Amino acid sequence: MRTVRTVAELRALLKPARPGSIGFVPTMGALHEGHLSLLRAARGGNDTVVLSIFVNPTQFTEASDLVAYPRDEARDLALAETEGVDVVFAPDAAEMYPDGFATTVSVRGTIAESLEGAHRGRAHFDGVATVVTKLLLAVLPDVAYFGAKDAQQVVVVRRAVADLGLPVRIEVCPTSRDHDGLARSSRNTRLSALERTRALAIPRALKAVQDAAAEGVVDADALRERALDGLPGDGLAFEYVAIVDPLTFEQVETVEREAIVAVAARVGDVRLIDNIRIEPGGRR
Ligand code: PAF
DSSP states (O other), X not given: OEEEOSHHHHHHHHGGGTTSOEEEEEEOSOOOHHHHHHHHXXXXXXXXXXXXXXXXXXXXSSHHHHHHSOOOHHXXXXXXXXXXXXXXXXXXXXXXXXXXXXXXXXXXXXXHHSTHHHHHOTHHHHHHHHHHHHHHHHHOOSEEEEEGGGHHHHHHHHHHHHHHTXXXXXXXXXXXXXXXXXXXXXXXXXXXXXXXXXXXXXXXXXXXXXXXXXXXXXXXXXHHHHHHTTOXXXXXXXXXXXXXXXXXXXXXXXXXXXXXXXXXXXXXXXXXXXXXXXXXXXXX
């Protein structure tokens, strides 16, 4: 496994790997089982696997979140080696955003402006779309792997890739969950034991909606009420519980076909997101 810090080194290293297929997993480090499942999918489907580790400052809309974001490169590199990664691209901010940097990839419309875009501010998805475009152009992979936990990010990235004609296939892997249902996230490491217990209200709320949909409830308000039923009085605050179309991220009033139930919640200082898919009268 080789670790490189510059785009020039990365390109030189990957040149002999082509025309073999290159699978790419972009991350901000603090690797957990969810990232490892993406690496395994990439390893299983490609000749060469590239992992990027870059805590992208432009997608953080709260300075304290950027400062607190967990970082442990030595641990990440050891895990990457275990998963059979060939190349780790771990640039610094000056490599990604050189002096005078003035270009932004900005996806417009509901897919980028609703939910996470509305709550974190539009700079969030501008930062994501810009860095993902830069990373894809640096690696030029055949396939890039993303987790379904960041459902809106996936839709925004797919839009940017299609609009810019980037020659890459986007593959989405299922959300990885702990044994008790909590979606794996790098931010989980910042939860105290008590907060982690409180965070379980998130998968519980999603399951309540899924169960209600399975019972035949189709009214979005009624489904949302089920999510909020029985929440702990303190320690967890939902920013949103939304039922949206999986492609447009428009809110739906009645679930007539597959929809995404997306939530964001604050547990102490930590902001977590999660989602599941529901179908009317049926469970996935
Ligand atoms: O999902 C993430 O970890 C980040 O948003 C990504 C895709 C690596 C871009 O910084």
